Every structure is written in structure tokens, then in C-alpha cells.
Amino acid sequence: MTSPALEDLLNAGQVHQVRSWLGEATVVSDMSWGLTDIKVLHLDATGKHFVLKTAGERNHHIIRELEAHRRYTRVLAEAGLAxxxxxxxxxxxxxxxxxQPGELCVGTEHEYAPDSHRQAxxxxxxxxxxxxxxxxxxxxRLTAKFLQLLERKHRIGASRCRQIRDLFTSYEPKSVAVVPTHGDWQPRNWLVDQGKLKVIxxxxxxxxxxxxxxxxxxxxxxVGHPELEQAFLQGYGYDPREELSWKMMQLREGLGTAVWSYEVGDESFEAQGLQMLADTLDRN
Structure with missing residues (x-):
């Protein structure tokens, strides 16, 4: 199958900019998920390989990607991890x-390998x-944001919505320490290349x-694999989770996943979000 031309995937201004950087780059493959307007292209520029990422005007993910790489991923890149x-x-x-060469962890033997989780x-x-x-x-701010999220279209049951709303409104927010975070740290964003884990x-x-x-x-x-959690904590060095705020965090994660995936039509990811909510709400 012939790979698409760069001109077929980007606007004229973007193509001109890419050519000014890389010369006559060609598209090796389109690695985009296809659920949103984010494009991820594998490019070949006279034998050197690159990944190009872009997104539409209303998509904030490319701005976050740029901020991360300009200020916070150098330590990972220097270690060969990003x-x-x-x-x-x-x-x-x-x-x-x-x-970055390698295969995605998700769906392979690496997804449930303790060494992958230790490296992560x-x-x-x-x-x-x-x-x-x-x-x-x-x-x-997050409490207000996720209460609004409940008002958008989704397939979360009415009784679950009441539980979520009650938990959010009864929770007393506090000041917290924040650090630079990835935001989607899981095997579908980990590559493994000859046993070494890398992050994307x-x-x-x-x-x-x-x-x-x-x-x-x-x-x-x-879930059901405590050895993976133990390996991850061994690699990380300690466990930063605190019981009540941790439950609220998991609740927000499940809700955000269920609503976003419903909106973009990703049914498998939506099912995952709904299960995350059920697991969190049913836990004593």
C-alpha cells in the first residue's frame, strides 16, 4: 500500500514549515488513532526518521505536548526513555x-511483565x-469541572451519577503539592525496544x-496483579497515594474517561471508564 503524501495530511503552511526543517520528507506511516483531529506521522527525511504531531485549532493537546517537551522531558530523553x-x-x-523504535506495550507480553512496570x-x-x-x-477547580462534566452526554447510569455527585459535593478540597505529570501513564503510551521501556x-x-x-x-x-504494582513502586521509590484524595482522583479519572470516550465514539475505552467508575464507587 502506498503511503499518503504529506500534502494530503497537512495544510499548505504546515507542509512548507516541515519542508523548511526536514527537506523532502516522506510519510512512512500514519500512526494517528483517528478518534480526534490529532495527527501522528512517521516521517523519513533522507534516511533520518521523525515523528510529527499536530492537531486542530481547538485541540489543546498539542500545546501541552510542546510545553512538556520544551521544559520537562529532557531528563527522560537523556536517559533514552523519551x-x-x-x-x-x-x-x-x-x-x-x-x-523511537519499539512496539507498544499494550496487547503484548510486556503489558503484564513486572520489569516493564518497574521501568515505568x-x-x-x-x-x-x-x-x-x-x-x-x-x-x-477540579470538583467544579467534573460536576459540569456530569451534565454532558454520556452513558453513566442515573444511580451512579447520584453517587458521583454526592461524593464530589461532600468532599472538602485542600491544598495539594503538584508536579509535572504525563496524564495518561499506562502501557498504551509505553514502547518496549529490546527490553527497554520508552514513553510517548x-x-x-x-x-x-x-x-x-x-x-x-x-x-x-x-487489578488482580499485585506483583505489577509492587514492581512499579519499587521503580518509583515510594507510594505517594493518600486514601481519600486517591479515591477522588480515581473517580475523576473514570468519569473523564467515560465521558470523553463516549463523545469520540471509542466504545472499548468508554467501557473501561465505566468499569473504573464502578470499581471506585463499589469499593468500601
């Missing part, structure tokens, strides 16, 4: 990164340790509590 940002343009909403814990600690801030209104996709980068990057794993791969 790609280096080579070129970027805010005006054209473009990021060009080194291509170590990589996450490198990211988190770079900076810490105190966020006084963080939890209050910083489109949900933001400052959050460190434990927020534990949320997806705790409700997915770690």
Missing part, C-alpha cells in the same frame, strides 16, 4: 520529534522529581498530584 523535540511551531501547531515507575519518578508546587485551589504521547501533560499518574494502572493492569 524522544527529543527537534522542531516546533506554535503558529502551525507542529511538533517534530525523533522517531523509575521513568515516572524522573519526570515527577523535576519540580514541585503547592496548588491551593487545585481540588476545588505527552498530550495530557500538566501539573497535578504525583499520584494522578498511578490512576489508570491501578484500575487496569494492577
Amino acid at each position: 524522544a527529543r523535540l527537534r522542531f516546533s511551531s506554535d503558529a502551525h501547531r507542529l511538533a517534530v520529534l525523533d522517531y 515507575g523509575h521513568a515516572l519518578r524522573l519526570l515527577h522529581d523535576q519540580e514541585q508546587r503547592v496548588a491551593h485551589g487545585y481540588e476545588a 504521547d505527552f498530550g495530557r501533560f500538566d501539573f497535578r498530584p504525583a499520584s494522578s499518574d498511578f490512576a489508570r494502572l491501578s484500575l487496569q493492569q494492577w
Whole structure:
């Protein structure tokens, strides 16, 4: 199958910008998920391989990706755990990164391998340790945001909605320490290349509590696999989770997943979000 031309996937201004950086780059493959307007392209520029990422004007993920790579991924790149940002343009909403060989963890034997989780814990600690801030209104803002999210279209049952609303409204927000976080730390954003784990996709980068990057794993791969959680904590160095705030964090994670995936039509991810909510709400 013939790969699409760059001109078929980007606008004229973006193509001109990419050519000015890379010369006559060609598209090796389109690696986009296809659920949103985010494009992820594997490019070949005279034998050198790159990943190009872009998104539409209303999509904030490319801005977060650029912020992450410009300020916080260097420590990972220097350790060979993330790609280096080579070129970027805010005006054209473009990021060009080194291509990282490897296969996605999800769906392979690496997804449930303790060594993968140990390496992921170590990589996450490198990211988190770079900076810490105190966020006084963080939890209050999130409570308001997720109460509004409940009003959007979704397939969460009415009784579950009442439970969620009651938990949010009864919770007393407090000041929290926040660090640079990935926002979607899980095997579908980990590559493995000859046994070494690497991290991709910083489109949900933001400052959050460190434990927020534990949320997806705790409700997915770690369920029924305590050895994976133990390996991850060994790599990370300690457990930053606190009981009540941790439950609220998992609740927000499940709700955000269920609503977003319903809106973009990703039924398998929606089912995952609904299960995350059920697991959190049914836990004593």
C-alpha cells in the first residue's frame, strides 16, 4: 500500500514549515488513532526518521505536548526513555520529534511483565522529581469541572451519577503539592525496544498530584496483579497515594474517561471508564 503524501495530511503552511526543517520528507506511516483531529506521522527525511504531531485549532493537546517537551522531558530523553523535540511551531501547531523504535506495550507480553512496570515507575519518578508546587485551589477547580462534566452526554447510569455527585459535593478540597505529570501513564503510551521501556504521547501533560499518574494502572493492569504494582513502586521509590484524595482522583479519572470516550465514539475505552467508575464507587 502506498503511503499518503504529506500534502494530503497537512495544510499548505504546515507542509512548507516541515519542508523548511526536514527537506523532502516522506510519510512512512500514519500512526494517528483517528478518534480526534490529532495527527501522528512517521516521517523519513533522507534516511533520518521523525515523528510529527499536530492537531486542530481547538485541540489543546498539542500545546501541552510542546510545553512538556520544551521544559520537562529532557531528563527522560537523556536517559533514552523519551524522544527529543527537534522542531516546533506554535503558529502551525507542529511538533517534530525523533522517531523511537519499539512496539507498544499494550496487547503484548510486556503489558503484564513486572520489569516493564518497574521501568515505568523509575521513568515516572524522573519526570515527577523535576519540580514541585503547592496548588491551593487545585481540588476545588477540579470538583467544579467534573460536576459540569456530569451534565454532558454520556452513558453513566442515573444511580451512579447520584453517587458521583454526592461524593464530589461532600468532599472538602485542600491544598495539594503538584508536579509535572504525563496524564495518561499506562502501557498504551509505553514502547518496549529490546527490553527497554520508552514513553510517548505527552498530550495530557500538566501539573497535578504525583499520584494522578498511578490512576489508570491501578484500575487496569494492577487489578488482580499485585506483583505489577509492587514492581512499579519499587521503580518509583515510594507510594505517594493518600486514601481519600486517591479515591477522588480515581473517580475523576473514570468519569473523564467515560465521558470523553463516549463523545469520540471509542466504545472499548468508554467501557473501561465505566468499569473504573464502578470499581471506585463499589469499593468500601
